[in-house]
């Protein structure tokens with residue numbers, strides 16, 4: 299059982315020797331989701347030993363090159379490597395037209411289906427539901443149509459306390475019932491209550507990705523109570539006017555969002571190459587919100603480990 303996020307690229311705008319453009323790979327209980335696909339995404343995935351064909355879904359925040367230019371190449375490679383299963387892509391409405399034109403003009407003929415799912419432009423909405431995994435998209439505030447995403451995972455199966463299994467001599471069907479969160483009523487009138495038989499009910503885990511955005515209400519709502527929020531922090535406060543003009547955030551604004559939303563931990567990313575040291579970004583955020591870290595590439599973050607409960 300795992301829910302982790304590996305940052306593949308956390309640089310802004312252009313690839314540098316230090317940082318790759320944005321992309322992340324999520325593993326939620328062995329479901330693999332790619333979040334954005336900046337240039338270099340294939341190499342980054344290989345370095346993390348993620349087989350391309352395991353990726354089931356791609357979630358694109360917006361159509362700026364530093365978030366999508368790695369996608370046609372990745373899809374071409376999936377094809378060359380023999381993919382047959384469909385790939386589901388979520389994002390802005392223009393994603394399909396752009397990608398299909400890219401593939402057509404590069405004579406890339408796929409042996410598998412691309413299924414496009416267009417995000418709701420007006421409000422927070424569920425864009426994917428798969429058993430105990432729910433993905434929400436939210437329109438955010440950038441220079442172009444852009445989205446943040448929230449990944450909620452609520453494992454349905456609970457862990458039984460071993461001593462209770464023995465003490466009550468549970469049958470197989472009783473075990474299944476309790477693990478599914480249902481109380482057991484025995485014929486002799488005895489009631490076995492889930493909360494007493496199992497470890498604390500799991501409130502679920504959640505991860506939020508801001509995409510590129512200036513502060514906005516929909517992101518505040520999307521991030522509410524999340525365990526981990528990855529938020530872009532392109533600028534320091536001294537360039538707040540530039541941040542506003544370009545539809546980005548300062549690290550302090552990211553911290554404000556984390557504070558308002560009551561997240562457990564804030565992970566800053568989308569670093570501008572203008573800052574040699576990122577300490578200033580971290581310090582300005584820390585003045586507002588103390589549970590904050592700078593994202594690091596090729597680093598795997600276990601969402602459970604940020605859970606304060």
Ligand SMILES: [Zn+2]
Pocket residue numbers: 310311320362364365510568
């Ligand atoms: Zn960007």
Ligand SMILES: [Zn+2]
Pocket residue numbers: 360362440510
């Ligand atoms: Zn952008």
